[in-house]
Amino acid sequence: MDGGTSTTSATPDWRSAMIDVSALSLAELAADAETDRADDSPLAHCLRRLADDLAHPGEPIAGFNSAL
Amino acid sequence: MTVTGIGAARPHRLSDAALAALGAGRPGPGVLDELRRVRMSRHLLLLRQIAALAGTACLRELSAAETTHPARTRALLDRPLFGVWAAGCLTALRDGASPEAAGVGHLTELAARARIPRPRQAERLLTAAHDGLSISVRLEDSDPLRARLGLTPTPPLSEAGAARWQAAFTEAWRLLVDRVRPDAEVLSRVLDCVVPVETDPAARGISATSVHAYGAVAISEPADPAALAVGLLHEANHSILNAVLYLFDLLEAPDTPGYSPWRDDPRPASGILHGAYAYLTVTRFWRTRPEDPLARFEFARWRAAVAAAAEGLTGLTPAGERFVGALLDEVRPWLAEPVGRDVLRLAEGANRDHHLRWRLRNLRVDPADAAALARAWRRGERPPPVTARLHRAPRRALEASARLDLAHRLLRGLPLEGSAGDLAYVRGDHGAALRAYRENRGDRTDWAGLLLVSGVPVAPEVAAAAGAALGADRPDPLAIVNWLS
Incomplete structure (x- = not known):
């Protein structure tokens, strides 16, 4: 399964396959974009999941009748 | 050696309590802050992939703008509609489009906007405050990207139109804070922009959320403040679930x-x-x-x-x-x-009615099975086993029901006008309703009505298929239902 690991420690948490790059600068991203990543790296795994999301976006969730 | 950049980045995490709070629809501020970081993370990963395909030079100007105007640049990258653009651009690049055709030039435009401290044309905002809780979101009626949320956006609003939105928003916020304050707090942290869209003729009010645009809600002009309040709550939860699904398969x-x-x-x-x-x-x-x-x-x-x-x-x-x-x-x-008993009867009936109509609309009985049903009926035999197959709908179908409309009117105390069966049903006269629905000669809604008031547990699509196959015989629909039960 992709993502979602529950640990059994005192404070269990759920670890995503998606990496937190929210604090990175665009310069750091650009530098990384020129780097070849091993297929089994966490980033490669994360990017495959992102690609899957784009390939299967589903439809926009539309059709809520808010007025009665 | 110290690892820096993406190599040092950690996975997004949620505590077990945070995931449970999200499931219950009661996420706290810390969880919602994490979902905001998830949005930025997603946007930056999309940008990284765009740069990997289109060349890192496409990020040069925006990166320079980030150095000189970091807050403004990051704010533009964090917007929900940037996610829509980035997803579309990357998809186009993957499909073989050139960087120009994929719209990579948008990044240069963003860099220019980031360098302007105050835009010439001020953005429209919807703001409200009540009982110590405030909210401020953009009323997005001009960005061309707003057309990618799945519904047709309105043209830019007139001053009068914008004033109507603000008035409805003010009243909706009052309702939310007074009635569901924790949900209002969630909304204030999730909602980023409201995109006015054209009303759908098939729906009284319509709204949408894009998987690529956490915090953006496309919604038609509300009929009243309660409709806006409910619509915003509804769509904000879609956004939250989209963020959770980005992190985890459920x-x-x-x-x-x-x-x-x-x-x-x-x-x-x-x-x-x-x-x-x-x-x-x-x-x-x-x-x-x-x-x-x-x-x-x-x-x-x-x-x-x-x-x-x-x-x-x-x-x-x-x-x-x-x-x-x-x-x-x-x-x-x-x-x-x-x-209350009468309200509960109508509510439970509405759910059962919807399920019956859904089956009649989407489950198909094979013509050979329908013919076998007709033969068995004419011979006085027991009905043969029949299975129905799900038929995939070609397009979105919103709920539409004259009976439901009548129930709403009854509950509002408005005059009623409709078929004899539906009128009797909503008034609770099931005997009269049953007599009217037995006159049915093939209408799907009447089949659902007949099963609704008779209470006979029969697959509606099978009853309708048998009725259609026996068309020339004009049998009593209730007799068919009883035969099948």
Whole structure:
């Protein structure tokens, strides 16, 4: 399964396959974009999941009748 | 050696309590802050992939703008519609488009905008404050990207149009803060922009959320403040669930089609989960108005639908079990709350009616099976076994029902006008309704009505198929139903 690991420690948490790059600068991203990543790296795994999301976006969730 | 940059980045994490709070529709500020970081993370990863395909030079100007104007640049990258653009650009590049055709030039435009401290044309805002709680979101009526949220946007609003939106927003905010303050707090942290869209002729009010645009809501001009309040709650929950699904798989087979209590067409399992989660907050809103028959009807109808839809989800992942379990823990206690007899009859009837009509619309009996049914009827034999197949709908189908409209009018105390069967049904005269529906000569809605008031547990699509195959014989529809039971 992709993502979602529950640990059994005192404070269990759920670890995503998606990496937190929210604090990175665009310069750091650009530098990384020129780097070849091993297929089994966490980033490669994360990017495959992102690609899957784009390939299967589903439809926009539309059709809520808010007025009665 | 010290690892820096992406190599040093950690996975997004949620505590177990945070995932449960999300499932219950009660995320706290810290969890919602994490979901905001998730949005930025996603946007930056999309940018990294765009740069990998289009060349890193496309990021040069924007990167320079980030150095000189960091706050403004980051704010532009964090916008929901940037996510829509980035997803579209990357998809186009992957499909072989040139960087120019994929729209990479947008990054240069963003860099220029980031360097302008105050835009020449001020952005429109919707703002409101009530009882110490405030909200401020953009009213997005000009960005061309707003057309990618799945509904047709209105042209830029006139001053009068913008004033109407502000007036409705002010009143909606008052309702939300007074009635569901914790949900209002969530909304204030999730909602980023409201995109006015054209009204759908098939719906009284319509709204949408894009998986690529966390915090953006496309919604038609509301009929009243309550409609806006409910619409915003509903769509914000779609956004939250989209962020959770970005982090974790909740379903092993999200594309498996099935019954959704909110739509007339078959929905994938992921859509059914979305419906349950969005209606969880809608139900909570209507729960707060026990003195209003229409609100009570909505509460009674949706508490049952949310619980049934969530209970019917199969193939949940471990994270899905935790999320959906928390959702059910939230809604199940509501099932025991008292609702007036007449309102409950109409609410339970509306759910059963919808399921019957959904089956009649989407399940097909093979013509050979229908012919076998007709032969058995004419020979006086027991009905043969028949199975129906799910027929995939070609397009979105919103709920449309004259009986439901009549129930709404009855609860509002408005004059009623409709078929004899429907009028008798909503007034609770099931004998008269049954007599009227027995006159049915093939209408799907009447088949649903007949089964609704007769209470005979028969597959409606099978009864309708038998009736159609026996058309020239003009049998009593109730006799067919009793024969099949």
